[in-house]
Amino acid sequence: MSLAIADRISSARPFRWPxxxxxxxxxxVLLLALWELGSRLGVIPERVLAAPSTVAETFxxxxxxxxxxxxxxxxxxxxxxxLSIALVVAVTLGLVAGLSRLGETAIDPxxxxxxxxxxxxxxxxxxxxxxIGETPKIVLIAVATTFPIYLNLFAGVRxxxxxxxxxxxxxxxxxxSLVREVILPxxxxxxxxxxxxxxxxxxxxxxxxxxxxxxxxxxxxxxxxRDFMRTDIIVVxxxxxxxxxxxxxxxxxxxxxRALAWRPSLVEQ
Amino acid sequence: MVQPRIRRRAFDxxxxxxxxxxxxxxxxAPAVKLTGxxxxxxxxxxxxxxxxxxxxxxxxxxxxxxxxxxxxxxRTLAGLDPVGHQDVTTxxxxxxxxxxxxxxxWKKVWRNVALGLKDKGVRARAEAALKEVGLGHRLDxxxxxxxxxxxxxxxxxxxxxxxxxxxxxxxxxxxxxxxxRLKMHDLVLNLWSEHKPAVLLVTHDVDEAIALADRVxxxxxxxxxxxxxxxxxxxRAPDARFQVIxxxxxGHLGVEAPVSLQEAPHEGALIxxxxxxxxx
Numbered sequence: 001m002s003l004a005i006a007d008r009i010s011s012a013r014p015f016r017w018p019x020x021x022x023x024x025x026x027x028x029v030l031l032l033a034l035w036e037l038g039s040r041l042g043v044i045p046e047r048v049l050a051a052p053s054t055v056a057e058t059f060x061x062x063x064x065x066x067x068x069x070x071x072x073x074x075x076x077x078x079x080x081x082x083l084s085i086a087l088v089v090a091v092t093l094g095l096v097a098g099l100s101r102l103g104e105t106a107i108d109p110x111x112x113x114x115x116x117x118x119x120x121x122x123x124x125x126x127x128x129x130x131x132i133g134e135t136p137k138i139v140l141i142a143v144a145t146t147f148p149i150y151l152n153l154f155a156g157v158r159x160x161x162x163x164x165x166x167x168x169x170x171x172x173x174x175x176x177s178l179v180r181e182v183i184l185p186x187x188x189x190x191x192x193x194x195x196x197x198x199x200x201x202x203x204x205x206x207x208x209x210x211x212x213x214x215x216x217x218x219x220x221x222x223x224x225x226r227d228f229m230r231t232d233i234i235v236v237x238x239x240x241x242x243x244x245x246x247x248x249x250x251x252x253x254x255x256x257x258r259a260l261a262w263r264p265s266l267v268e269q
Numbered sequence: 270m271v272q273p274r275i276r277r278r279a280f281d282x283x284x285x286x287x288x289x290x291x292x293x294x295x296x297x298a299p300a301v302k303l304t305g306x307x308x309x310x311x312x313x314x315x316x317x318x319x320x321x322x323x324x325x326x327x328x329x330x331x332x333x334x335x336x337x338x339x340x341x342x343x344r345t346l347a348g349l350d351p352v353g354h355q356d357v358t359t360x361x362x363x364x365x366x367x368x369x370x371x372x373x374x375w376k377k378v379w380r381n382v383a384l385g386l387k388d389k390g391v392r393a394r395a396e397a398a399l400k401e402v403g404l405g406h407r408l409d410x411x412x413x414x415x416x417x418x419x420x421x422x423x424x425x426x427x428x429x430x431x432x433x434x435x436x437x438x439x440x441x442x443x444x445x446x447x448x449x450r451l452k453m454h455d456l457v458l459n460l461w462s463e464h465k466p467a468v469l470l471v472t473h474d475v476d477e478a479i480a481l482a483d484r485v486x487x488x489x490x491x492x493x494x495x496x497x498x499x500x501x502x503x504x505r506a507p508d509a510r511f512q513v514i515x516x517x518x519x520g521h522l523g524v525e526a527p528v529s530l531q532e533a534p535h536e537g538a539l540i541x542x543x544x545x546x547x548x549x
Contacts, residue, residue, distance in 0.1 A: 167371035170347050171364070171385040171427070181384065185375040262375045264413040 050232035058232040059239070067221070072240060074217040075210065078134070079202045082141025086198060089142070090149035091191075097150075098157025098187070099179070111150055119144035119201075120208050127212060137209035144205045148197035156190025157183055189263070192256050199248035203241060300325045300435055300467035301346060302358040308341050308350070308491075315341045317491035325434070326465040330472060330482035332518060338491045339471045343439050346469060360434025360467070364427070368440040370420035372412035372427075379408040382427045398430035399423070401463075402456060418449040422456065429460055436466040442477065454480055458503060475518050480505050485514075487521040495521040 020026065032052050038044040039051030050058070062068035093111065096103035122143060126136040160183055168182045210219020218237050225233035301323035308316040315338045323329050333339045344350045345357065347365045372381045382395040399405055402422040412420060421441055428436055438457070442450045458481060461468055472478055478485045479499055487495040497518060501510060519525070 163367070163369065163371055164373060166349060167365070167367060168373070168384065170349055171431070173385045177385070181376075182373060185373070188375070260375075262377075262411045262413065264411075 047229050047231065050230075050235060054232045055235045055239070058230075059236045062233070062236060068236070068240070071217050071221045075206055075219070076244075078137050078209070078217065079141060079206050081138045082205075083145055083198065083202050085138070085142035086145040086149060090146045090194075090198075091153060093146075094150045094153030095157065095179070098154045099183070104154075108154070111147065114143075115147050115151075119147075119205065123208065123212070132213040136212060137206075137214075140209045141202050141205045145198035145202050148201060149191070149194040152190045152194025152197070153187055156187030159190065160186040188259055189256075192252060192260070195255075196249065196252045199252060200245060203244050203248065207241065297324060299323055299358070300327070300360050301469070302356075303345075304356055306345070306352075306355055306357065308338070308345060315491055316345070319492055321486075321493065323435075323467045323469060325467055328461060328468045328470070328481060328483045330470045330478035330485045331488055332472060332475060332478050332485060332522060333488035334473070334522060337488045339473075339488055340439060342488070343437050343469065343471050346435065347437050362431055362433045363435045363437060364429070364431050364433040365437045365439060366421070366424045366428050366441040368443050370412075370415075370417075370424040372415075372420055372423055374412050376412070377408070378404065378410050378412060378415070378423055381412060381423060382430050384427065386430070394430055395426070398426040401429070401460065402426045417445055418453065421445060421453060425456070425460065429464060432464065433466050436461075436468045438468065438470040438472075440472055441470075443472070443474070450477075455504075457481065475515055475522070476507065479511060479514050479518070485518060487518065489521075 035044065035049075036052050039046070039049070039054070044051075046054075059068070093107050097107040097111075098104070119140065123136070123140060126139055130136040130139060164186065165178065165182055168178055173181060207219065210217045211223065214220040214223065218240060222234055222237045225231075225237070299322040301321060303319055303321040306316055306319045306321070307314065319338075319342070321342075331339055331342065341350070343365070345352060346359055347363055348359070349365075372378075373384065376384070379392060379395040379399060382398055383391040386394070396405065396408060399408060402425050404419060404422055404426065407415065407419065407423075412423070415423065421444075424441070442453050445453060454477065468482075470478065470481060479501075482499060485497045485499060486493050487497075495518075497514060499505075499514060501514075505511060507515075
């Protein structure tokens, strides 16, 4: 009796879609295929959105001609300049505020006030101050990315295990050696969280900053494409922005893996 | 502003330290000396007129219930708390082993041992210290991969690599399992007889104190309430004489231990009360 039931259950097993049930790549590919089909059938006009195949061709052409790499380099240099300034300022302020009560009283309120003002809202003021050259773009990126680095480093320094600091002090560490050997390494995980945020913010601000009369860079490329209704170039630039975000994340991950190899979660990998 | 008077002197580690029984000869200057020491947090006097003297190479255990001021006293001797204008004499080199190993997780084991050492050949010294505690094979391990006993042995190596004149042990075995604790007792005794630092072991384990120390102090309300010289030869088995001392110390701690029949009363130990009278 029970055997018969077991037989029936095993024979009544539903048809399975092998592997497809877990194929996460499928829906994006389907979307691309529909998009391509729509473009070929004329449902999606070229001036609204270029076909994926056209975008791929344009991507290739722009790369070969050197137009895309050259403009990308300009944009990357802006982001790097702004981020470098932010790193120096934020690490200095974060350490001063984190390591002393007086520093916190002096610096933290100003940083919190700055935080409540959206950085992008400062754009008009920076244009008035710095004109429409490179300066306002770099300053805008620097200002916007300072806060996430500062805040996380400050929290990291304050979150240090005081028992470790005490042990290090009992072994004669003090002053700068205590900061270098104990406090900075202890705050490093938080610092990396801040850095990751800052890299994301830098790409975001880059997009806006490059709308300010850019003579080169990804923003310049997009603006030109808009004027000539080249939706294929616009999509190519959007793709590059996405790749920039992914690349930034991969960069921080690599840095983290090297610098935080001591963390149990990473040791086990 | 008067500078706080903290006397530090270099501690001669090669001088032959008295073996147990280690009542220091009067000619030898004590490694640690506190006279009428007071430590106060607000209204609360944690240490209240405490007199303490530890001879070079002497192994002293400090017993006390929680809140009796044990840890405060240890922190004072470690130089972690300010002492104000009071007279505190300690050796210039001191090292602490905490209850939690307190290894820096971002430094490999040997770098933890070498923490704060600047001279050349630090790696070789750290390696030698780690070999001494039986961890020669874990030099380049991350602290997060160590077991509790290994972490504590690393902390011991980190303390001993400095050749301290005073070794401060703050309940270093409390978090270990019973078997590991016994092994650590042997290790500490071996290292102590090898290096001969003065040792102050803070513990709440009466058996541990009797098994290890030359002298056991009972701290109560910030004062030394009782003192017991342990003259039993090492290694110490928990025999009848051991039990007598144990019962007496438990009595000082306010715990009534059941009387066992095999006890031979008043043998092998000398109780000295802080007032100076000694009872045989």
